[in-house]
Amino acid sequence: xxxxxxxxxxxxxxxxxxxxxxxxxxxxxxxxxxxxxxxxxxxxxxxxxxxxxxxxxxxxxxxxxxxxxxxxxxxxxxxxxxxxxxxxxxxxxxxxxxxxxxxxxxxxxxxxxxxxxxxxxxxxxxxxxxxxxxxxxxxxxxxxxxxxxxxxxxxxxxxxxxxxxxxxxxxxxxxxxxxxxxxxxxxxxxxxxxxxxxxxxxxxxxxxxxxxxxxxxxxxxxxxxxxxxxxxxxxxxxxxxxxxxxxxxxxxxxxxxxxxxxxxxxxxxxxxxxxxxxxxxxxxxxxxxxxxxxxxxxxxxxxxxxxxxxxxxxxxxxxxxxxxxxxxxxxxxxxxxxxxxxxxxxxxxxxxxxxxxxxxxxxxxxxxxxxxxxxxxxxxx
Numbered sequence: 177x178x179x180x181x182x183x184x185x186x187x188x189x190x191x192x193x194x195x196x197x198x199x200x201x202x203x204x205x206x207x208x209x210x211x212x213x214x215x216x217x218x219x220x221x222x223x224x225x226x227x228x229x230x231x232x233x234x235x236x237x238x239x240x241x242x243x244x245x246x247x248x249x250x251x252x253x254x255x256x257x258x259x260x261x262x263x264x265x266x267x268x269x270x271x272x273x274x275x276x277x278x279x280x281x282x283x284x285x286x287x288x289x290x291x292x293x294x295x296x297x298x299x300x301x302x303x304x305x306x307x308x309x310x311x312x313x314x315x316x317x318x319x320x321x322x323x324x325x326x327x328x329x330x331x332x333x334x335x336x337x338x339x340x341x342x343x344x345x346x347x348x349x350x351x352x353x354x355x356x357x358x359x360x361x362x363x364x365x366x367x368x369x370x371x372x373x374x375x376x377x378x379x380x381x382x383x384x385x386x387x388x389x390x391x392x393x394x395x396x397x398x399x400x401x402x403x404x405x406x407x408x409x410x411x412x413x414x415x416x417x418x419x420x421x422x423x424x425x426x427x428x429x430x431x432x433x434x435x436x437x438x439x440x441x442x443x444x445x446x447x448x449x450x451x452x453x454x455x456x457x458x459x460x461x462x463x464x465x466x467x468x469x470x471x472x473x474x475x476x477x478x479x480x481x482x483x484x485x486x487x488x489x490x491x492x493x494x495x496x497x498x499x500x501x502x503x504x505x506x507x508x509x510x511x512x513x514x515x516x517x518x519x520x521x522x523x524x525x526x527x528x529x530x531x532x533x534x535x536x537x538x539x540x541x542x543x544x545x546x547x548x549x550x551x552x553x554x555x556x557x
Contacts, residue, residue: 188363189432191249196242196425210235210422231410235418239425240393243383246362246428247375247395254368255402256395257409258421262358262378263289264414265392269354269374270323272404276301278322283309285335286327286356288524310335310467315345326372327356328365329468332519332533334459334484336468339475343371352401359509363435364478368397382481382510384427385434391416391424434512434538438481441514441536441544446483448545452552457486457531481536482509488557490529493518495555497532502539502547509535514544 197206214229226232240256248254259265270293274280280297282290284306294304305317309330314337318324324346328337339355346353354374355367361382367375377383379391396402409415416424439462446460461472462479472479487493497505503514507522514537520529536544 186249191245192363192431193429195245195428196238196240198238207422207425208234208238210418212418230413230415233415233418233421235421235425236416239416239421242425242428243362243379243393244395246431247357247366248368248397249366251368251397253397253399254395255397255399256393257402257405258379258416258424259392259394259409259414260416260420261390262376262380262392265376265378265394266293266356268405268408268412268414269376269394270297270325272408273323273352273401274300274302275322277303279303279305279320280323280325281305281307281314281317281321282325283307283314283327283330285309285330285333285526286325287331287358288519288522291524308335309333309337312337312341314342318342318345318351319349321346321349321351323352323354325354325356326367329359329461329472329480329482331359332482332484332525332527332531334359334461334466334468334480334482336461336472336476338471339365339367339370339372347371359480359482360476360478361431361435361480361510363432364439364480365476368395370475373398373401379424380510381508382435382438383431384424385431385510385512386427387506387508387511387513387515389420389423389427391420435478435481437538438510438512438536439478441539441541442479442481442483444541444545445534445536445548448549449483449485452549454487454492454552454556455485456488457484457528459484483534483536485532485534486528487530487532487555490518490520492555492557493530493532496551499551499554500547501551502543503534503537503551509533511535512538514539 211234216226244254244256307313353372355372358377375395461468506515516534
């Protein structure tokens with residue numbers, strides 16, 4: 177869906193509340209309900225926006241318009257496509273843009289499914305190079321690449337790279353750039369404004385924020401680049417359900433409220449953990465002491481809801497998680513209910529056995545800090 181600047185007012189809250197809404201019509205709801213349709217009335221030639229349910233749906237249209245307004249406010253021609261999960265969106269960009277013989281650069285410290293993606297790309301004759309996010313290390317392996325994939329902040333290590341610098345180097349040699357914006361959300365970081373060709377995200381996380389929807393999306397300013405992505409979605413049938421799309425759009429209205437509370441809670445938790453001797457490797461880009469803070473503060477407007485740190489052993493980490501009462505032991509992040517997990521249990525992340533990824537929810541900050549500190553005390557050796 178192509179998006180212009182449809183929202184009156186430039187504040188994040190105003191934009192989130194009103195993004196993607198249709199023009200008001202008397203007696204109609206402000207946000208129309210989900211359209212459940214496999215086919216539409218279509219006499220004569222197959223023209224018009226809605227012909228078949230795998231191609232387009234009015235509920236997707238409004239959601240895609242809304243996300244486009246958040247990813248590229250004030251920019252004409254933002255095209256957004258919704259997908260049934262973040263991985264569907266990631267796969268759509270990678271497999272629609274790359275061919276046998278191409279080179280792609282991925283982060284080696286990104287989302288845990290990326291190693292599986294690397295195996296699949298390699299099996300198709302695509303050369304995959306990897307480098308860490310920190311220190312803009314992907315620049316060292318960029319020569320001749322067709323596509324550079326950036327994940328910043330990285331998940332789960334929370335390293336940050338200089339998007340503008342990487343985009344400049346990539347574009348100078350004709351390399352496309354995609355940025356995974358899942359952790360930051362468009363309210364924390366706007367990759368398209370930083371020069372990226374694609375902004376890709378899992379809407380499962382903070383964008384929708386309630387832990388009850390799987391969703392993904394791709395946004396770009398160049399409709400030509402998005403044409404293969406749209407074709408890929410059509411070929412593989414990677415489409416969101418109308419109910420999920422409608423729930424996602426409804427959830428966008430509280431994004432700014434949730435993001436501000438959860439980001440503030442993450443900062444409070446990170447500050448509290450700084451004073452604990454049993455905590456090592458504490459990371460949160462919003463902390464002035466964090467190695468990523470300088471560059472993060474130059475390209476991010478909010479630093480996210482995720483804090484990571486390491487406890488001494490796997491057993492200690494498990495005891496800590498078991499002692500928490502307000503923080504659920506669950507995977508994923510970005511929900512209004514705080515979660516934490518020992519990431520090493522999945523086996524796909526290069527992290528210590530005692531590494532914890534904690535996602536701050538929207539609970540009262542005093543209660544969260546008290547719960548975390550009590551759990552640390554109770555889990556002591």
